[in-house]
Amino acid sequence: MQRERVVIIGSGPAGLTAALYTARAQLKPVVIAGDTPGGQVAITHEVENYPGFPGGLSGPELVERMTEHAKEFGAEFVNSAVSNLDLTSGSPFHIRLREGEQYSADSVIITSGADPRKLKVPGEAENIGAGVSYCGTCDGFFFRGKDIVVIGGGDSALEEAIFLTRFANSVHIIHRRDKLRAGPQLRHRAQGNEKISFIWNTVVEEIINEAGEGVSAVRLRNVQTGETSNFPTEGVFIFIGHDPNNAIFSDQVILDDEGYIITDSHFRTNIEGVYAAGEIQDQLWRQVSTSVGQGTGAAMAAIHWLEENETQLQDLSQQANAH
Numbered sequence: 001m002q003r004e005r006v007v008i009i010g011s012g013p014a015g016l017t018a019a020l021y022t023a024r025a026q027l028k029p030v031v032i033a034g035d036t037p038g039g040q041v042a043i044t045h046e047v048e049n050y051p052g053f054p055g056g057l058s059g060p061e062l063v064e065r066m067t068e069h070a071k072e073f074g075a076e077f078v079n080s081a082v083s084n085l086d087l088t089s090g091s092p093f094h095i096r097l098r099e100g101e102q103y104s105a106d107s108v109i110i111t112s113g114a115d116p117r118k119l120k121v122p123g124e125a126e127n128i129g130a131g132v133s134y135c136g137t138c139d140g141f142f143f144r145g146k147d148i149v150v151i152g153g154g155d156s157a158l159e160e161a162i163f164l165t166r167f168a169n170s171v172h173i174i175h176r177r178d179k180l181r182a183g184p185q186l187r188h189r190a191q192g193n194e195k196i197s198f199i200w201n202t203v204v205e206e207i208i209n210e211a212g213e214g215v216s217a218v219r220l221r222n223v224q225t226g227e228t229s230n231f232p233t234e235g236v237f238i239f240i241g242h243d244p245n246n247a248i249f250s251d252q253v254i255l256d257d258e259g260y261i262i263t264d265s266h267f268r269t270n271i272e273g274v275y276a277a278g279e280i281q282d283q284l285w286r287q288v289s290t291s292v293g294q295g296t297g298a299a300m301a302a303i304h305w306l307e308e309n310e311t312q313l314q315d316l317s318q319q320a321n322a323h
């Protein structure tokens with residue numbers, strides 16, 4: 001098995017930045033791109049707050065530029081996902097991909113991100129692609145002229161609701177409280193949009209597909225009165241936060257109560273040689289720019305550690321290969 005100096009798991013802004021920095025340090029990083037190459041930003045319609053791009057640019061374009069930039073310095077990209085990895089035995093770490101390919105890596109940078117949280121109500125899983133969506137950019141076009149609902153009261157819900165008004169006839173935002181979590185700018189834009197209205201203090205109990213031809217209604221419950229009702233809609237867009245993608249290492253790396261990796265200020269995990277950056281270790285900021293900064297930090301910490309331990313790591317790798 002070939003010895004890699006650094007394997008990066010995930011290809012969102014944190015992973016792509018870590019790839020750029022480790023590639024420029026001549027470490028020939030291998031990026032295991034995962035099932036959503038580019039991560040969440042790759043399915044974001046427009047990024048307006050990434051410095052250096054006045055007027056904004058599309059998420060896919062930003063991802064493409066970051067990927068090309070890392071490749072320019074020698075980063076290798078593998079379009080697959082990790083099926084299992086052994087971190088607890090120490091460096092070199094063993095990584096197996098879904099198709100069976102194996103890697104041995106002196107260091108690992110985990111940037112596996114987080115996935116959209118599910119409502120976990122009847123009718124949700126069954127109707128993904130038939131009216132239930134977690135991505136306005138991907139699916140908005142299919143809801144031209146339709147009446148749709150958006151679930152959630154945070155920045156994502158409002159940003160996506162505003163975007164969806166380009167296509168939909170009406171957008172009802174259903175929120176479980178009577179106060180939005182979203183910041184003032186998006187709040188004002190959403191509240192000033194004539195296609196958007198709000199249903200407060202209300203949760204979705206079921207997503208209904210009456211005729212088996214796609215979503216036809218949601219069953220709502222007012223959390224204050226307990227009253228339930230069916231609300232006709234053809235599209236249910238759910239933006240209620242994210243869950244960290246930690247399944248492959250959750251029993252090896254120390255996580256916080258919500259499943260995010262705990263790192264120190266050098267982006268080190270509890271395992272020497274294993275670093276984490278981006279949304280897998282940060283549920284607070286979740287910006288492209290913060291992920292880029294964290295990817296930079298993790299890469300620089302890994303570069304220093306690899307330099308300091310070069311001789312020892314070479315011996316360990318040879319011993320592992322001899323077995």
Ligand code: NAP
Pocket residue numbers: 118119151152153154155156157159176177180181182203239240241242283284285286
């Ligand atoms: P979030 O801020 O955690 O908001 C999630 C929303 O979903 C909350 O309003 C929450 O209600 C609601 N919710 C959670 N679980 C629910 C459930 N089971 N049923 C019904 N409602 C539920 O998540 P986010 O909007 O994805 O944002 C994540 C981070 O990204 C934030 O820091 C945000 O500022 C940032 N972000 C920024 C921008 C921007 O600046 N342009 C855009 C998108 C995201 P409660 O309010 O009652 O908890």
